[in-house]
Amino acid sequence: MARRADQILFPTDSGLYCPDGDFYIDPLTPVPRALVTHGHSDHARPGHGAVLATRQTLEIMAIRYGEDFTAQKQVAEGPLRLGKVTVSFHPAGHILGSAQILITPDDGPRILNSGDYCRTPNPVCLPWEPVDCDVFITEATFGLPVFRHPDPLAEARRLLASMAEFPERPHLVGVYALGKAQRLIALVRQAGHQEPIALHGALQRLCDYHIAQGIDLGPLVPATDAKGAQLVLAPPSAFASPWVQRFRDPVLSYASGWMTVRARARQRGVELPLVISDHVDWPQLTATIRELSPQEVWITHGAEDGLMRWCAMEGVPARPLRLVGYGDEPE
Known part of the structure; x- marks a missing residue:
């Protein structure tokens, strides 16, 4: 019998943890193995035993924290096998090197952690890439209908x-x-x-x-x-x-x-x-959920209640993860 998504990935005090691969995604505290979506300091922190990220994110972390920001660096290239799951990194359109992380277990739903993402074309990074998934983990930084960003x-x-x-x-x-x-x-x-x-x-x-x-x-x-x-x-x-x-x-x-x-x-x-944002606004956020059509939506940070209500009206099962420590990068 296939396992539930919350048996494959779940929140802890250090952040989202996948026991099958023994890794955390964008952990808030030092951990043995971290998968990092992008180089902003609310997602990319130093002190982990090992970091798996795109080449550009690893290089950005080295610029910001020094070459010894982690004991081991691994560039995310193609699907990688970590324990009992396969992970792959896909462009998020947020900043240079930013990525969404897809977790594919042997016996459960595909879980896509979008990190921070943006669908408006950005001349300094790769565009957002749609990825088929069963569970979509989304930010909701601008998760209210008032946020409609101009060109x-x-x-x-x-x-x-x-x-x-x-x-x-x-x-x-x-x-x-x-x-x-x-x-x-x-x-x-x-x-x-x-x-x-x-x-x-x-x-x-x-x-x-x-x-x-x-x-x-x-x-x-x-x-x-x-x-x-x-x-x-x-x-x-x-x-x-x-x-x-x-x-x-x-x-x-x-x-x-x-x-x-x-x-x-x-x-x-x-x-x-x-008004220039590197995040999805409300129309992009809701359009993304409709287009990906996941079986379930998890909301990591931002205006969780507003997006929860929209998902309920759309008949999409959703849950807030209520992770603390994410948001705008400290100045």
Whole structure:
């Protein structure tokens, strides 16, 4: 008799655990073997005995934590046999190197852990790939109907329009160092801005890595040497530090799906909110569940109750995993 999904993968204090393969997915604490979906620090932590991930995720973790972030690294290439299950990694469309992880047991349902994923085309990573599964584990970061993200290229054009309207004011945009910074650069290049873009020092190494991976980001200069650069990217935390005081009368901006919530923009003192997200919005989230048509949906974090209610109305069995420790990457 085939076993239930919750006998093959289940939540623990350290995160989702698969006893048949003796591994955890995106564990919250150090474990003997971790399978990591992507390099954001709320999913990729140092100190594990062994880490299995895409080559780019392993290299990103080494940049962020040092080469000794784990005792053993293994690149996920093709289906791999771990104990009594087969695992495979599939593009998630979230950031460079991000992956969904499919667990195929010998005697049970196929379980797909999507990690963080996005279906809007992203110029700095591989597109999301649909994967047949029986159980779909999804995030619900923007799991409420209010979240309907606009075209990110149109948001980049809004930024350039503001720069044209206020040519004497530097535009400071808050972006996460991994993924959002590089995506916004690629978008403004696509929108026609070919002038040098200034970077806060915290963004430089990961931008250099993307360039080494063949992603053209155009001319970039350090913010400390940005004589006359009108567009400056920095981590959001820089806006609350003395660093920002070097710029005279800046237009403060922030690129995030959370900028849909105007109260968040006001709380941060953001003059130009840019709704650019690396996660699925509500229409994409619900469309994905319909398209994959899984027998069951598990929800890892975000607006769990809203998605639970939608699944109930659609007749899709669903359960919240209520895992803590996931969400936006710490700044």
